[in-house]
Amino acid sequence: MALTLRSAARLLDEHHLLREIIAGDLWTLDAARVDGCDEPFAGITYDTRTVAAGSLLCCKGRFKAEYLDGIDGRGLAAYVADADFSSVTKAPGLIVTDARKAMSLLAAEFFGRPQDELTVIGITGTKGKTTTAYFTQAILNALSGGRCALFSSVDNCLDGHTYAESDLTTPESLDAFRMMREAASNGMQYLVMEVSSQAYKVDRVYGLTFDVAAFLNISPDHISPIEHPTFEDYLYCKRQIVANAKTLVYGKGMAHADLILEDAARHGVPASSFALSDQAPLSPDASAAGMPSADRADTVVWPADDAHDAFRIASDGVDLGEVRLALDGDFNYLNAAAAVAIARAAGVLHDAADDASAAALRAMEPVRIAGRMERFVDPHSGTVAIVDYAHNYASVTALIDYVNERYGSRNPRITLVTGSAGNKAYDRRREIVEAAQHRIDRLVLTHEDTDTESVEAICRDMRSHVTDPHLDAAIILDRTQAIEDTVEEARAHARCDDGRLDVILVIGKGEERWIKVLNKHVPYEGDDRVVARMFGLNGD
Incomplete structure (x- = not known):
């Protein structure tokens, strides 16, 4: 059924969002009193630049x-x-208690x-x-003949x-329902x-x-x-997915699982x-009941070999x-277990x-995600470089665990x-350093999506959290130069032939071809391409 002023008002009223309708001098709760109340809207938008004849405009956020x-x-x-905007437009206004909630409901309709x-x-x-989403899509595509969408x-x-x-x-919300x-x-x-925490924070x-909701893990971010x-607010927002789901899948060992x-x-x-278990189930039939108590779960993944190159x-x-x-990485096999559970x-x-289950598992095997655990080997020095989107304590810890x-x-x-993001997530600056400093040999701080903050100020803030006197910590503001200098330094070290393998971890940007500066995307070569170029490899 087409969305009209009358049906929109009815929907908003049902959800206790409608305050009143204002059309010129008329203030009312009855849409039938407004001329054209049954005329279908030709479009819906939250961008005034795209308004055309018959549009319904959602005035969200700091609208002026x-x-x-x-x-x-x-x-x-x-x-x-x-808010009432009748002083600047003759169009009728649906005045609501929360414009974002209203937009989501109206967009769906x-x-x-x-x-x-x-x-x-x-x-x-x-x-x-992200990794779990891609694995889940691969499984569902395999089982449905390629009929799974992804956000x-x-x-x-x-x-x-x-x-x-x-x-x-x-x-x-409006974009999500349009894409759906x-x-x-x-x-x-x-x-x-x-589904991010901000998705619930800003409706x-x-x-x-959700037919199925998956809650993978939780840590401060x-x-x-x-x-x-x-952190309480962060966790509370994420928890809203449970109340809005028909069934739940969760990480057995996650913090606050009881809540x-x-x-x-x-x-x-x-x-x-x-x-994730470090050993095979105790019972021959792989029963969850036969798992060690700490690992007892409905879906379990464990190494199939000592090298952790394959899992069951x-x-x-x-x-x-x-x-x-x-x-690579045990944590990605845990993500695979989550996808199977979903x-x-x-x-x-x-x-x-059966054959369908086997095909579904195989569908996950070739999955690669640009900027996630991309590994490069320098043919000149044997140096290993890993480009990953790790950007908080948990992901940096998991990445270094994998290297070890x-x-x-x-x-x-x-x-x-x-580096670290500007204008948000200030806790990451300290936590990235804390996760890494006693486990690495050198720290190079550089440009990330600093937005309106000073690159140098963010890097200095991060360096102030270094407490390990043995850690070599440097600031190289230009990100491309930081990666290039690190590769050259690793090659120089390799020539010393002390038997140690150089491993370079470039994190936070992945394959993104831009850096956000002053609310704009500035073109950037990309971490993966800089590493590939320095190693003399074929880019992508």
């Missing part, structure tokens, strides 16, 4: 009256706002509630969301195979989407119920005046778990088989270790090249 100058000449049909045509899976957590912090995919760079981890409609129209049956997923003032399960019980949401996955007592991922919760990966697991026997000399 002057944004509406000349808007009537472009045919604005109505606006939704938490305008685009015909596409979420009802899809099995929608939401994935949250401090780390691993991620890296790419969006609306047809199961074409990927376009994304702007936000979780899109604005396109995905459903493309024949997609499933949608996998990352990007308001009114959306995004703590700043413009994001979350405290998450209390949320699930309060809202009547069934829950299943996944875990069991779910609900059935050994589903072996998987050998293109992405697929099972969605009802598409069944109990039997993989290269510990070669006494690696580790150099970390990193």
Whole structure:
């Protein structure tokens, strides 16, 4: 059914958001008193620049009256706002208590509630969301003939195979429902989407119920005046996914798991778990009941060999088989276990270790994500460089753990090249240093998405948290130069032939081709391409 002023007012009133309708001198709760109340809106937008004849404009955020100058000449049909703008437009206004919540509800209705045509899976957590989302999409594509869409912090995919760079981890609600409609129209049956804490903080997923929600893990992150003032607020926002889900998958060993399960019980949401074990299940049939108590979970992954080059996955007592991922690191096998648990919760990966299950596991094996655990080897010196998006305490710790697991026997000399974001997540500056400083040999601080803050000030702030007197900490403001100098320094060290392997970790930007400065994207070669060029390898 088309969205009209009358149906919009009814919907907003049902959700206790409507304050009144203002049309000129008329103030009313009855949309029927407004001329044209049953005329369908031709479009919906939150950008005044895209307003055209018949548009419904959602005035979200720090909206100013002057944004509406000349808007009537472009045919604005109505606006939704938490303030009265009748002094600058003749269009009727739906005045609401919360414009963001209203926009989400109205967008879903305008685009015909596409979420009802899809099995929608939401994935949250401090780390691993993107990788788990890609693994889950691979499994669901394998089991549905390529009919799974994806919203991620890296790419969006609306047809199961074409990927376009994304702007936000979780899109604005209006964009999300528009993209859902396109995905459903493309024949997609499933949608996998990352759900950030900000998505709940600013109501990007308001009114959306997930068929399956996955809560991977939690640790402090995004703590700043413009994001979350405290860890409690960060966790509380993420917890909202549980109340808005039909079923829950969670990391068995995650912090605050008991609280998450209390949320699930309060809202009547069934829950299943996944875990990483360092050994095979104790029982021959891989039963979860036979796992050591610390690892007892519904879906379990464990090493298939001493080198951790392959892992086996069991779910609900059935050994589903072996998987050998293109992405390195035990933590990525844990993400794979999460993806299997999600697929099972969605009802598409069944109990039997059959051909379909084996094909689903194999679908995860070739998955690569630009900027995630990309490993390069210098043919001149043997130096290993890893480009990764690690950007907080948990992900930096996991990355260095991987280096020590993989290269510990070669006494690696580790150099970390990193910066930190500006204007947000101030806690990361200290936590990145704390996670690394006693475990690496050299720290190179450099440019990241500093936005309006000074690059040098951020780097100096990070260096002030260095307490290890043996750590060589340097500041090289230009990011390209920082990587180039680090490669040259590693080559010089390799010539010393002291038997130590040089490992360079370049983190925080991945494959992004820009750096954010003064609210604009400034072109940047990309960490992966700088490393590949320095190593004389073929770029991508």
